[in-house]
Amino acid sequence: MDNDVDQALVERYRKGDREAFTELMVRYQRPIYNAAFWILHSADDARDIAQSVFLKVAEHLDEFDSRHKFFSWIYRIAVNESLNLLRRNGHEEPLDDEIELPGTGVDPETQARDTERSRYVERALSTMSTMDRTVIVLRHFSECSYQEIARILDVDEKTVKSRLFEARHRLRDLLKAYRPD
């Protein structure tokens, strides 16, 4: 995401331009929803979280420090909201491995088109802990750098690397278990 564009939109909204906020939502609705979906493994929860995130952004945009990236700020809200929801619902630990992925369908033809590897990864991912899944999602699905993940999770880069590498090792082990060979 282009931070200059984000900052310009933020400034416009601060001056009362509602269209600017709509543009911000257009830019971020997909990545925020996608991240929430893979952290929560639920389309309904992801939608609720996305709505909640945008409402919070609209409410607190005056508090946003423009020296930081808007990208990191909104992701931080999304991750916190998602983790809070899981915590509140007692779903901190592995979810069901049957994932309802919107848009991929469950019919045999669609399933056949999906790569075998992708399905193994999805299944393995759903059995991981929340924190493992979160760092994996932020790095691989949201394409955040180590530094951005550190800002979003409010930890240092070294901790990010450690968590991410460990999560991958666990995922790799899970994948071995799922692979037919």
Added chain:
Amino acid sequence: MSFSRTDELMHLVLDGEATPAESRELEQRLSTDASARTRFDELRYLFDGLSQVPQAFPPEGLIASVLANIPQNRRHFIPGDQLFAAPGVLEASSRKARGKGPGRNKWIGQIFQPWAFPRGNEMNEQKRGLANSRKIWIGGGIAVAAAVVAVSTGLLPPNAADTAGTIVPASRYHGPQAQEVNLGTTSPTATTSGASNATISGIPGGQANGQLNGQLNGQSNGQLNGQLNGQSNGQLNGQLNGQSNGQLNGQLNGQSNGQLNGQSNGQLNGQLNGQSNGQLNGQLNGQSNGQLNGQLNGQSNGQLNGQLNGQSNGQLNGQLNGQLNGQLNNQRNGQLNGQSMQVR
């Protein structure tokens, strides 16, 4: 869990965050370590698998539902829970609305407007174009209706009468001409001036004076009438022409400006509003400017035309009146002189 230097380098390289030196170091290590190569291949398999996981697309109406819950004046946004604190009313209510645990239950949309999700959970983001095309149809309908009204009311294009001043050369004003000349003896002007002139100057002098006076009076009156008539007509024509031109120019300018402004806002509504406002403003400005210009031009033209017409009419009227008065005076003077001679 502790990582060997080789494993750490694997992650850095595959994440694209390794320096060139770190990449070379990994190559060296892999070339001498078969188990490291196996781990690296497994890790790469994992990366490839993660890259193939499909993206989840947000449901249609997500933005609309959020906008519907943001107050128009965001300064009066009712403060909710703290930014990173545990979610409060919104999510709690959402859970209640859903009834059961997260994940599998149908969301019944009681927190946000029900119309925001008319298609439920379907990932039909591409169908958003339908809403846009509907806007385009509505906007097009409004534009066509406006054009029909403009044509039917004669605003666009202006009728021939309104454009006469700009297209057809202005015709010279011809004031009402005397159809008959009253040659009766009761004419006070002719009798008095004629008699006095005749008494002093005799028959030829009376004719000459009559002509001169007639000329001067006629010229003066003609000039004045011509000026006034010309001014009046000029003003009227100028007003009408100015108004008509102003309307047309205003419409075109307003439409053009409105379109440009609307376009720059990037919104169809903006375009339509801009067009509409531009038309109205343009019309008003054009009308106002047209009136003023028309008045000034009309006044100026009227004065000039009036002067010329008046002069010309005055000269002609003066000549005729003078001639006639002179003749009349001469006749009467002659008669009187004749009577006097008889008496003597």
